[in-house]
Amino acid sequence: MGFSTKIFFITILILVVASCTTDDNAAKDEQKPTIDINYNEGFPQACSQLVRGETYSFKAMVSDNAELASYSLDIHHNFDHHTHDDQDGECSMDPKKTAINPWIFIENYTIEDGLTTYEINIGLTIPNDIDTGDYHCSFSVIDETGWQSRTSVDIKIIE
Amino acid sequence: MKTNIMKSNFKFLAIVTFLALVLHSCTSDDDGVSDASAPVITNFEFGEGSDHSTEPYAYKGSDLHLEAEINAEGIVSSISIDIHADDVQVGEGEVEWDYENTYTNASYLVINPTFHEHIDIPSNIPAGEYHIVLTVTDELGNSTEVEGHLEILDPIVISDFSMDTTVQRGSDFHVEFMIDAVNGIHNITVDIHAHDLTIGEGEVEWDYEEIFEDGFHEEIEAEFHKHIDVPVTAPAGEYHVLFTVEDEDGNTKEYETHIDVTA
Numbered sequence: 259m260g261f262s263t264k265i266f267f268i269t270i271l272i273l274v275v276a277s278c279t280t281d282d283n284a285a286k287d288e289q290k291p292t293i294d295i296n297y298n299e300g301f302p303q304a305c306s307q308l309v310r311g312e313t314y315s316f317k318a319m320v321s322d323n324a325e326l327a328s329y330s331l332d333i334h335h336n337f338d339h340h341t342h343d344d345q346d347g348e349c350s351m352d353p354k355k356t357a358i359n360p361w362i363f364i365e366n367y368t369i370e371d372g373l374t375t376y377e378i379n380i381g382l383t384i385p386n387d388i389d390t391g392d393y394h395c396s397f398s399v400i401d402e403t404g405w406q407s408r409t410s411v412d413i414k415i416i417e
Numbered sequence: 418m419k420t421n422i423m424k425s426n427f428k429f430l431a432i433v434t435f436l437a438l439v440l441h442s443c444t445s446d447d448d449g450v451s452d453a454s455a456p457v458i459t460n461f462e463f464g465e466g467s468d469h470s471t472e473p474y475a476y477k478g479s480d481l482h483l484e485a486e487i488n489a490e491g492i493v494s495s496i497s498i499d500i501h502a503d504d505v506q507v508g509e510g511e512v513e514w515d516y517e518n519t520y521t522n523a524s525y526l527v528i529n530p531t532f533h534e535h536i537d538i539p540s541n542i543p544a545g546e547y548h549i550v551l552t553v554t555d556e557l558g559n560s561t562e563v564e565g566h567l568e569i570l571d572p573i574v575i576s577d578f579s580m581d582t583t584v585q586r587g588s589d590f591h592v593e594f595m596i597d598a599v600n601g602i603h604n605i606t607v608d609i610h611a612h613d614l615t616i617g618e619g620e621v622e623w624d625y626e627e628i629f630e631d632g633f634h635e636e637i638e639a640e641f642h643k644h645i646d647v648p649v650t651a652p653a654g655e656y657h658v659l660f661t662v663e664d665e666d667g668n669t670k671e672y673e674t675h676i677d678v679t680a
Contacts (some may be wrong), residue, residue, distance in 0.1 A: 263428065270435060290529065330524055366523045398524050404492040406527035 287403040291322035302395055304411045305349035313383040318397045321375040325402040328368045329378055335360035336394040349412040352391050361388035390415050455559040456489035461551055474568040476599055478540030478668045485532045491555030496520045496532050505545035514542035540668055544571045573598045573662050573670035583677040587649035593642040601637055601665040604630040614654040623651035653680040
């Protein structure tokens with residue numbers, strides 16, 4: 259076997275090994291991000307009462323093993339008791355009622371590149387003219403791979 | 418000379434085999450990357466909106482709850498719902514219901530969304546069996562479909578109807594029927610009138626309208642049993658009799674019949 263042939267084989271071998279290695283690196287991200295409101299500043303906590311016209315900071319901690327991408331906040335009425343939270347404890351609910359002018363807030367936000375932990379902090383003023391009653395507040399977070407995690411709490415909006 | 422050719426042939430073969438192996442493995446790898454498995458839909462449930470039910474029925478004029486867990490390796494690009502009737506007769510005053518909607522909310526465009534929507538069911542559609550199809554498509558174009566059957570029910574049902582067919586004026590006639598109203602009865606209106614009857618001497622046009630609420634209000638099941646007086650002055654002839662049951666949600670159900678008033 260000539261010298262050049264040897265070089266040729268070695269090159270090919272390296273290529274094969276290298277391509278295998280590349281594949282291994284591309285191993286899929288199998289981990290969902292995490293989202294948590296169970297810390298001192300987390301807001302709203304389950305069964306919180308929010309007053310119309312007041313401004314609140316909606317806060318949750320999110321993290322991911324690789325990279326965070328975006329989050330969203332969704333607040334909608336639960337006058338028909340259609341949905342329940344995933345937090346401990348049952349909140350006392352008002353009787354079912356028909357919505358007249360319910361508050362609906364749905365907004366998506368992106369998270370700057372390269373972060374694995376982030377604190378969501380959204381300042382919101384509860385509109386004065388909306389129906390009071392039971393509401394549902396749900397945070398969600400999405401990582402760069404596309405995994406989503408959510409957490410939701412029952413809250414009450416009062417006069 | 419001959420051995421030399423053999424040698425280089427062997428070398429050549431070895432290289433070709435090696436290359437083939439390398440290329441082959443590359444090809445497999447490429448396939449592996451682009452071929453994420455199709456979305457998987459689990460726990461598809463639908464039913465009465467207000468109770469978060471998984472029973473596959475819902476009432477006209479209420480809302481339909483839909484929920485499903487989705488896992489799409491290739492990331493969801495859209496979720497669609499299609500609801501259509503399998504084989505229902507479209508009655509008078511009813512319209513066919515063929516519902517289609519595609520959801521691309523940002524919160525669904527992930528690997529593992531939970532699909533959750535409430536769809537308003539029109540009150541003027543035929544009751545009966547409907548077919549419901551949920552389709553999830555991922556960013557690579559793979560799609561998965563699940564389907565089910567949904568029974569759309571009338572919120573108000575009138576049954577066992579029985580009424581006299583003729584009545585002599587100055588006396589009363591008998592009517593009775595059963596009412597089932599899942600949302601609770603609000604009231605029952607009885608409307609009796611005639612068209613183009615000649616009003617003779619001493620006669621007075623008879624146009625009867627009465628709203629019954631006592632004993633029915635908020636009941637979900639009731640028997641309507643009444644005796645209705647026909648004035649002695651009512652012109653004889655054929656009268657339309659219209660019963661309207663209204664429920665607490667504002668849905669109505671009409672039942673129309675005729676009665677002959679004799680002199």
